Amino acid sequence: MPEIKINGKKIKFEEGKTILDVCRKNNIKIPTLCYHPDLKAEGKCRQCIVEVNGKIMTSCNTQAKEGMNIITENEKIKKYRKINAALLMSRVKTKDILETEDIEELMEHDGLFENKLRNLPIDNKNPAIERNINLCINCGKCIRKCHDVQSVDAIYPAFKGIETIAATPFLCPLDQTVCTYCGQCSLVCPTGAIREKSSIRDVEKALKDEGKHVIIQTAPSMRASLGEEFGLKPGSLITGKMVTALKKLGFNRVFDTDFGADMTTYEEAHELMERIEKNKNLPMTTSCCPAWIVFMEKNYPELLNHISTCKSPQQMFGAIAKTYYAKLHNIDPKNIVVVSAMPCTAKKFECERREMRSSGFKDVDYVLTTRELGRMLKQNNINLPSLNDSEFDKPLGISSGSGAIFGTTGGVTQAVLRVIEWKMKSMDVEWEELKKVEGIRQIKLKLGDKELLLGIIYGLGNARKVMEDLKKGKCRYDFIEVMACPGGCIGGGGQPKSTDMDIVKKRSLALYRQDEKLEMRKAHENPVLKEVYDNFLGEPLSKKAHKYLHTRYFNRKK
Amino acid sequence: MKRLLMELHALQDKYGFLPKKRLEKLSKKTNIPLAIIYSTATFYSGFELEKQPKYVIGVVTCPSCIANGALELIEYIEKTLNLEINNPNKKCLLLKLQCIGRCYDAPVITINKKIYTKMNKEKLSDLLKKCR
Numbered sequence: 001m002p003e004i005k006i007n008g009k010k011i012k013f014e015e016g017k018t019i020l021d022v023c024r025k026n027n028i029k030i031p032t033l034c035y036h037p038d039l040k041a042e043g044k045c046r047q048c049i050v051e052v053n054g055k056i057m058t059s060c061n062t063q064a065k066e067g068m069n070i071i072t073e074n075e076k077i078k079k080y081r082k083i084n085a086a087l088l089m090s091r092v093k094t095k096d097i098l099e100t101e102d103i104e105e106l107m108e109h110d111g112l113f114e115n116k117l118r119n120l121p122i123d124n125k126n127p128a129i130e131r132n133i134n135l136c137i138n139c140g141k142c143i144r145k146c147h148d149v150q151s152v153d154a155i156y157p158a159f160k161g162i163e164t165i166a167a168t169p170f171l172c173p174l175d176q177t178v179c180t181y182c183g184q185c186s187l188v189c190p191t192g193a194i195r196e197k198s199s200i201r202d203v204e205k206a207l208k209d210e211g212k213h214v215i216i217q218t219a220p221s222m223r224a225s226l227g228e229e230f231g232l233k234p235g236s237l238i239t240g241k242m243v244t245a246l247k248k249l250g251f252n253r254v255f256d257t258d259f260g261a262d263m264t265t266y267e268e269a270h271e272l273m274e275r276i277e278k279n280k281n282l283p284m285t286t287s288c289c290p291a292w293i294v295f296m297e298k299n300y301p302e303l304l305n306h307i308s309t310c311k312s313p314q315q316m317f318g319a320i321a322k323t324y325y326a327k328l329h330n331i332d333p334k335n336i337v338v339v340s341a342m343p344c345t346a347k348k349f350e351c352e353r354r355e356m357r358s359s360g361f362k363d364v365d366y367v368l369t370t371r372e373l374g375r376m377l378k379q380n381n382i383n384l385p386s387l388n389d390s391e392f393d394k395p396l397g398i399s400s401g402s403g404a405i406f407g408t409t410g411g412v413t414q415a416v417l418r419v420i421e422w423k424m425k426s427m428d429v430e431w432e433e434l435k436k437v438e439g440i441r442q443i444k445l446k447l448g449d450k451e452l453l454l455g456i457i458y459g460l461g462n463a464r465k466v467m468e469d470l471k472k473g474k475c476r477y478d479f480i481e482v483m484a485c486p487g488g489c490i491g492g493g494g495q496p497k498s499t500d501m502d503i504v505k506k507r508s509l510a511l512y513r514q515d516e517k518l519e520m521r522k523a524h525e526n527p528v529l530k531e532v533y534d535n536f537l538g539e540p541l542s543k544k545a546h547k548y549l550h551t552r553y554f555n556r557k558k
Numbered sequence: 559m560k561r562l563l564m565e566l567h568a569l570q571d572k573y574g575f576l577p578k579k580r581l582e583k584l585s586k587k588t589n590i591p592l593a594i595i596y597s598t599a600t601f602y603s604g605f606e607l608e609k610q611p612k613y614v615i616g617v618v619t620c621p622s623c624i625a626n627g628a629l630e631l632i633e634y635i636e637k638t639l640n641l642e643i644n645n646p647n648k649k650c651l652l653l654k655l656q657c658i659g660r661c662y663d664a665p666v667i668t669i670n671k672k673i674y675t676k677m678n679k680e681k682l683s684d685l686l687k688k689c690r
Contacts, residue, residue, distance in 0.1 A: 153591030158600040169592040
């Protein structure tokens with residue numbers, strides 16, 4: 001193993017690692033800002049500078065080489081870091097910045113050029129994401145996410161020098177661009193220049209209204225990530241504590257989106273079996289990711305017939321809550337407010353879609369992201385880690401393990417296959433293969449005498465590759481699961497800002513732990529699901545099921 | 559990307575600026591995302607995104623031209639055409655230019671990219687007649 005000297009100490013390292021990697025591995029602290037472990041290093045912010053053999057260099061994109069003599073901090077480096085920090089912060093009002101870990105150390109540097117403060121309009125015309133470019137310090141993380149990872153290209157740097165900003169084409173509002181509202185940009189933005197459009201006020205208003213019956217549904221991935229907002233270790237499962245916290249906030253009922261996920265599983269499995277039988281519109285792709293739906297509507301409208309017509313778990317839950325649940329408990333659906341806690345910014349857009357009103361009202365009223373819910377709990381002095389566990393309310397809080405794994409990549413496929421296995425009896429698949437976290441996976445499935453190929457994809461960049469193949473007729477899959485965010489919902493755009501792939505993998509394991517803990521692991525075993533079908537919907541894919549649980553898509557290409 | 563620059567130059571030459579509709583069409587034709595086209599168009603000062611006035615007058619304001627009276631020329635143009643630098647009227651736009659390498663012919667001005675050398679007020683008043 002080659003060796004380098006860091007601050008006078010000899011350290012062995014693996015070939016091909018950067019200086020920053022080596023230092024982090026050996027617990028030597030180097031400040032960074034534009035660096036993100038999942039993104040290409042750009043060396044833009046120059047906070048990670050170190051002295052290599054007497055020369056100042058950026059550690060994030062310099063490879064460690066045998067014999068290097070590195071000093072990570074001295075007076076000169078400190079001075080340079082400070083100047084660079086002041087330059088980065090020179091065009092923003094530091095008091096407007098939403099503080100995050102990345103930027104804490106920069107906060108002391110006020111703008112150098114007060115008179116050069118930007119005064120651009122705030123873009124908040126869409127329901128999901130708010131952009132205040134006046135807070136942008138050009139770290140470029142949002143652009144690397146949008147361009148390199150998601151291949152969406154809604155924003156890109158425009159103008160040059162001190163005028164550079166992360167801009168939409170012609171500075172138009174985000175809803176007129178190809179943006180899918182996946183929110184990955186808001187996940188990495190260190191200043192809050194791009195953030196989710198907050199619904200906290202609306203929810204608080206509804207909670208205070210005596211006449212309203214306010215219910216909340218919590219997304220599968222939420223229980224594996226919300227704890228991080230309160231300093232718990234990544235991958236901590238806090239299901240019971242979360243329910244207690246939500247009850248403390250004043251929600252009349254705390255339900256589970258996992259129940260909606262069970263319904264989606266059940267409908268989607270039947271839809272898939274029907275399509276395979278009739279050999280119609282194959283490959284079928286999943287439909288539970290709203291960013292993926294917008295991506296298809298804006299880029300590949302000619303392929304929309306491949307998407308399953310099932311609504312997402314969130315919307316199925318909303319439709320059932322304002323019809324079946326309202327009738328069951330004799331509540332006027334007009335007075336029910338459905339709030340959902342989601343790891344996602346695109347869900348905010350989904351619930352505003354005009355066709356998502358099958359109950360006669362807006363099926364889901366407000367969406368809170370993980371970050372917003374964390375903020376709301378803190379504002380109300382609720383310290384999540386210290387709470388006791390409680391159970392979800394009945395009936396819509398009853399769910400199977402299939403629902404829980406919806407939050408991770410490959411989860412939807414597993415859930416659907418569990419139902420198909422029960423229906424078709426003879427099925428063979430490598431279950432362990434399904435549990436991995438990888439961008440594009442191919443999995444063989446034996447169903448009776450048929451051999452099928454499943455594709456499991458996360459990241460819109462990967463999805464684009466597969467869709468290009470499909471357009472050219474080169475796609476061999478029969479079923480494709482797509483999640484827009486890296487790792488699935490557990491890496492969603494509304495998750496805590498510390499999210500990276502290592503943390504995502506830990507959250508994924510937490511969801512599988514939740515699944516294994518449960519006795520009821522298959523969607524069709526859910527007793528409430530049976531009740532809803534027996535008393536309300538009839539059969540899967542029936543006319544009534546289509547009315548409440550299925551949707552349609554629109555061509556949004558310009 | 560090389561092709562993108564050629565296409566942008568062709569549009570700039572044809573229209574005198576880059577019309578939004580044309581760029582959208584270009585994005586569809588080449589499959590280059592519109593945000594990247596906009597990024598390129600705003601980066602290079604050779605491209606304009608808005609319709610330009612009929613006459614764009616540039617005065618070089620680098621040492622050689624200033625020493626030979628460029629600043630006085632700017633003042634003269636502002637007075638005769640009744641406009642300010644970077645602030646166009648209906649027909650004309652007045653800009654400061656960086657050195658274009660004709661220092662031995664200073665002061666130098668350009669009108670719609672045509673170069674006029676060894677300028678003085680008499681020559682200029684002839685040239686400005688059509689711009690009024």
